[in-house]
Amino acid sequence: MMSVRGLARLAKSRGRWVYSSLESAPLLLELPSHFRNPLQSSPQVVLGCRVIYAWASNAFSTARQQADLRSSSAVEKQVDPFSVVADELSILADRLRSLVVADVPELASAAEYFFKLGVEGKRFRPTVLLLMATALDLPIQRQTSETAVNALSTELRTRQQCIAEITEMIHVASLLHDDVLDDADTRRGIGSLNYVMGNKLAVLAGNFLLSRAFLALASLKNTEVASLLAKVVDHLVTGEIMQMTTTSDQRCSMEYYMEKTYCKTASLISNSCKAVALLAGQSAEVSNLAFEYGKNLGLAFQLIDDVLDFTGTSTSLGKGSLSDIRHGIVTAPILFATEEFPELRVIVNQGFEKSSNVDRALEYLSMSSGIQRTRELAAKHASLASAAIDALPENEDEVVQRSRRALVELTHTVITRTK
Amino acid sequence: MMSVRGLARLAKSRGRWVYSSLESAPLLLELPSHFRNPLQSSPQVVLGCRVIYAWASNAFSTARQQADLRSSSAVEKQVDPFSVVADELSILADRLRSLVVADVPELASAAEYFFKLGVEGKRFRPTVLLLMATALDLPIQRQTSETAVNALSTELRTRQQCIAEITEMIHVASLLHDDVLDDADTRRGIGSLNYVMGNKLAVLAGNFLLSRAFLALASLKNTEVASLLAKVVDHLVTGEIMQMTTTSDQRCSMEYYMEKTYCKTASLISNSCKAVALLAGQSAEVSNLAFEYGKNLGLAFQLIDDVLDFTGTSTSLGKGSLSDIRHGIVTAPILFATEEFPELRVIVNQGFEKSSNVDRALEYLSMSSGIQRTRELAAKHASLASAAIDALPENEDEVVQRSRRALVELTHTVITRTK
Known part of the structure; x- marks a missing residue:
């Protein structure tokens, strides 16, 4: 591994691509961290390491207030993760x-549909990967x-940019195919492609992106990275199969739900983060x-996504799209509620084709701490993510530090978001 | 490269897997071949090299007669390519x-559907690949x-067996997705999976096979081979897009048709044959x-497939399923007929939604030499394939020679088949 001095020089030379217009980005106060092994510590220890804990353990409205409090601290200013990599993105x-x-001009409308800004909010995955690339030292x-x-x-x-592109292509391909699988007619308010243009084009556009992703992957000529991302595609399919084919017991199992969530959501970003590190020879x-x-x-x-499906932008239950539950997909809030009200399990097993069952489930959910416990679990994972960044080898370079702070900031963004 | 003697020894050790029950398989007479560079020679030269030429240039019934004549020759006996690798297959x-x-037990029905013998006739692609593996010398x-x-x-x-498996998985995945794209309700007489089980499962099963194919590919840890097969998947998508989105000029272009046919059919088998060679360090x-x-x-x-779509098992036009033309897919026989009867182009451009247009196209086709010229073109390509085998470095080992003869025999099988 190179020296800290060497890293600083390199980081600055990397900075040229990314930060040209962002030299004056404000700094976020680094809180002392005693945490070095996030994976073997108990959740309590982990949560205690960061200011996150205070607001993560409260319900949504409180979290928002405290986040505001936090950002108004005189010495602590946030880095906007998306601005840091805006030019490169x-x-x-x-x-x-x-x-x-x-x-493929014929897929132009598909491209416009998916690659224009806004469909998925911000470019979450490429942002993470570009920040991770800078946050890791170059040996x-x-x-x-x-x-x-x-x-x-x-x-x-x-x-590393190629990994970000591949990740985005795999992600969009999975959205396209999931739309066909879910019979979705809207995705975040925009008519889904399969609704607008038919299942055929959605399947074809998904296959096109997937094949381009694999071509790009092969061009990297790194067999370990190729294996990682092939595994991701396998996880995406496995997650979808797990969702489509649950037994009664599986539908009420938190463990099954988390495994499915890992496959469908977390495998892609975790393995592509690892790929960025492997390419750098870490x-x-x-x-x-x-x-x-x-x-x-x-x-x-994903846990916050599951909450938002119930609450929407408000703090009230039932204001969300309720898309999951109406499709019979049981997520963390209901699973936690079922622990408190075992009779809810009967409704879960009946399914949610009858809207009266949806209403009854919402009633139980409102009486339970399902939403709050889901938020707490999300906060726990956000804290573990943050701790992983803290555990990286020390590096004094300002550009590297800023990227690490931005990655930590993203863990806050993820759990305080309202859409 | 190793010596012929060394090759012979190796080929025998390879023989143990494949030929244990086939020691007495009859030999096919090797015709003298002066042909060493099939790719730069003119078709006439190529065709002149083999006895194929005589019957390839005739129409179907004559071809059949001559094929029978050929196999009844006292000194020449056929190798059955499928029997040669039956155990391994x-x-x-x-x-x-x-x-x-x-x-994925949930995909068991999909597996049963596709991996049972008979859906695609014989296991054409794995047969070719296993024969090619034996036919090539091991350096x-x-x-x-x-x-x-x-x-x-x-x-x-x-x-190399892994390449055969990957190839079959990619092939079946493309069948599954094509069924969704084509709204096919039958494939060779068996209800298509998407008809029986819905588009969702067809998309999902296709994705599953594709992801497993890429996992297997990554496990080979050969970046050149990975690139080749990633390109194949890209070609399959490109071919499908070419078919779905043709302009009026493209619909009547033989060049466009051949490019599409390469992408949809020939890319997979050609690149996987190459992969088998590359793995052997050729x-x-x-x-x-x-x-x-x-x-x-x-x-x-594929050219013969296009003929059979018109003729079926008979020699008469219109006895086939006419599936292509009814889906508006214009293939070689119609393209050749259009050259002879330019007025057919008007009908082609109108499309084939009206069955009267199908009837009129068949009339023109029957007056033209479209079917015969398609067969001749198929025979030309079969002859080029055969010539490529002839051009391989000489090898005296009997097992290697038998595999090469079986590969040549397959070129005959392909153009004389009636289903």
Whole structure:
């Protein structure tokens, strides 16, 4: 591994791509962290390490207030994770869009549909991956000239951007196919592609993106990274199968739900974070921290998604789209509620084709602490993600530190988001 | 490259897996071949090299007669390509079936549907690949003990079998997704899976097989082979897109049709033949011959498929399923007929939603030599495939020679088949 001085120099040379217009981005106060092994610690220890704990253990409205409090601290200012990589993200999005449009004009509408800003909110996954690329040190085995170092780091950055593109392609492909599988007619308020253009184009566009992802993956010529992302695609399919084919016991099992959630949501971001680390030649330990960050961030993200499906932007139950439960998909809030009210299990087993069953489930949910406990679980995973960043080898370079703070900030964003 | 003597020894050790029950398989007369560079020669030269030419240039019934004549020759007996690898194929099919059933019981019906014998007739692709594996020499860089050679060749054979499995998985995945795209309700007389079980399961089962194929591919840890097969999946998607989105000019273009046919049918078998060669460490020249064999065999196969769609098992027009033309897919016979009767182009451009247009196209086709010219083109490609085998480095080993003859025999089978 190179020295801290060497890393600082490299990080600055990397900074040229990413931060040109962001030199004055404010700093976030680094809270003392005694936490070094997030994976073996109990949740309590983990949660105690960060200011997150105070608001994570409260219900939604309180969390929001405290987050505001936190950001108004005189010495602590947030890094906006999306702004930090905005320029690079924009290039990446253009490249993805033009890839589709140039090669297959017929899929232009699919490309426009998916690669325009806003469908999925922000570009969550590429943001994480670009930040992770900067947050990890670039190890250089021996002394080389500055030119050689710059060339190496440019090549590495390009390969890491490629992981971000591949990840986005796999993600969008899975959205397209999931739409066919779910018979979804809307996704976040925008008519789904299969509704607008038919199942055929959705299947075809998904296959196209998947095949391009694998071509790009093969071009990296790294068999370990190829295996990781092939495993991700397998997990996505497995997760979908788990969701479509649950037994009665599985429907009420928190363990089954978390495994499915890992497969459907967290596997992609965790394994691509690890891929970014592996491409940089990081140690198994550092690569696993990258993986743990992605895994826990992904789980936190999905748990909040499950809450929002019930609450929407309000704090009241039933204001969300209720899309999951109406499709018979039982998520964490209901599972927690079932622990408190075992009679809810009968309704779960009957299914939710009758809207009266949806209403009854919502009643039980409102009497229970299902929503709150789901938020707490999300906060626990967000905290574990944050701890994984803290556990990375120390690095004094300002650019590296800013990316790490941005990654930590993302763990807050994920659990305080309202849409 | 190793000596002919060394090759013979290796081929015999390979023979143990495949030919245990087939020691007495009859030999096919090797016709003298002066042909060494099939790719740069004119079709006439190529066709002149083999007895194929005589019957290939005639229409179907004559071809059949002459094929019978040929096989009744006193000195020339056929090798049945499917019997040669029957034992190994059976193991491979069981492995594919159990992979699906064991991991995802919910897809058991899909597995039963696709991996049972008979859906696609014989296991065409794995047969070709296993024969190609034996037909190619195994190069050994330096002198090694017999035990080491056996171990190496066992490992190589396992990796080549893996290519056959991957190829079959990609093929079946594409069938499943094509069924969704085509709204097909039958495939060769068996209700298609999406008709029986719905689009969702067809998409999901296809994705499952594709992801398993990529996992298996990644496990081979050969980046060149991974690139080849990623390209294949891209070609399959491209071919499907080309078929779904043709302009008026493209619909009447033979060049466009052949490119689409390469993408949809020939890319998989050609690139997997090449992969088998690359895994064996063959030279670029030999790997390209393997590719050319697969490409031309695939093209010949599809051209005959297009003929059979019109003729079925009879020699009369209109006795086939007419599935392509009814789906608006214009194939070689119609394209050749359009060259002779330009007025047919108007009908082609109108499309075939009206059955009267199908009838009119069939009338023109019957007046033209469209069917015959398609058969001739198929025979030309079969001959090119055969020539690629002839151009392989000489090898005196009997097992290698039998596999090569079986590959040549397959080129005959493909163009004389009636279903």
